[in-house]
Amino acid sequence: MLFFLSFFIKEKTPQLEKPERAVLIQPQPVYTNQTKTQAPILACRKVKAGYNNVSLLSNINFDVSSGEIHGLLGGSGSGKSTLLNHILGLYPLMGGEITLLNSKITPESSYPEELRKKMGVLFQSGALLSSLTVAENIALPLIVPQPDLDKNELAQKIEEVLNRVKLNSASHKFPSELSGGMKKRAALARALITNPSILFCDEPSAGLDPSTSRHLDELFLELRDQGKTLVVVTHELASIKAICNSVTFLNAGGVIASGPLAEVEEHTHPALQSFFRRTHSYIN
């Protein structure tokens, strides 16, 4: 009975006109003075991702060029963090292929562990180990794989990254003694200590006041100017416009558009329009 009723309701509910999906705007080489390498530093092809055999994202295609800041955009629950978790190898791919720093990641292959040394990750919560001080947290990616690392060299490296994120005064503090913005900067310092080629940031502005958020954006721009590639998962419009060279917009389990920010902003898809113009939420 309920089944027939639900069928009836489905039939009678007016449907929003479904726009064309997965429009891939070819990303252009962009914005810094550096010469770009032709091969993208990160390329997703027909990626299918999800948890526990439930697919949440399918046919995900986009490229990230070296030396740019690429935004992974979308509303809450659009699968941005899910995609990031799969790129980072925290969950196995369900289909497709990811090429990251010339290493291929497929559902059949195990995640290339050597990739971890070449990438840094800034988690939404900072994810600093609460039992360690800021300096110890920052030292962790170096000291655990190389316990015999020279202490002076390590101290120098820690000081350098703390200088970079302007957090020298907090090196001996515990994470619980830091503000939200300081935690993010400490986590950024930890991500930078291994001098990664690519940096992934999950919702870096979440929970920060506009001024702290702006300060973090400036740090990202500095890093880009130093030649780093950044992939930033966010839905903070001000931050996107301030830092992103190119973006990929996710909605309803797929990519709506991918390419330079200016072009994606002009895309006619209602989800994109509602996102960039902050109008009524588009429900798919």
Next chain:
Amino acid sequence: MGGFQKAGFFHRLGQAGYVGYTEALQYLFLLTEVLFYTVWPRSRRGTQIPGALGIQLFNLGYKAAPIVVLLSFLIGLTLALQSVMQLQKFGASSFLAAGIGISMVSEIGPVLTAVIIAGRSGSAITAEIASMAINEEIKALKVMGLKPLPLLLLPRFWALSVMGPVLTLLAVITGISAGFFVSTWVAQLSPMLFGRELALALTPMLILQSLFKSIIFSWIIVLVAIRRGFLAQGGALEVGKQTTACVVYSICGIIAADAFLSFFFY
């Protein structure tokens, strides 16, 4: 119209048996992980934070000592008082030393200490790791190329393997001291007699069995605590849920292992 049928008794029994079987396999897996990373030094790269073992020895052992001493003294005192009242009726007060000594060494010392460790340190380990899991700290360790399981498990496992027997020994000595206090001040027995009876009752084998028990109990506590911590996902509610499960499962495991070992040593 079809509906869900309530699972029958045997269906639920089978399910429970299967869950128990898979859980047992998981604990076996954790134990093999410990042995693997301990025995094969090359595998340890990326699994050790310098100084972590010392911190765990301090947290799980030194900090637990006062509560172990206090509770074992009170238990020893109560046990001795209850025993001496009954023994005096038969003029057998001199057996107090043997009674207290054997019960403290073979049962109360290891079991009481293990229950205290499960409640204090086991719950703390689970709460810490569960919080790390929900705050993305475990994910952060993974993406840094570190191995979270051995990194968190190994120092706690070996710290508790050392401190479990040490705390048990401390509990036994304190409990027997309480018995000595009762025998000399309440039952008016000579200290020499207490000492002689105690020495006759406590064989080296009994003490070794007690220490062996305490090592097994420590392993149960640390494996349950680590497994429960890693199972946490979602929000803060999960930390409480897994911590409760850790204490309940640990105490059940300790009592079951004690029963099994009692048969084994009989």
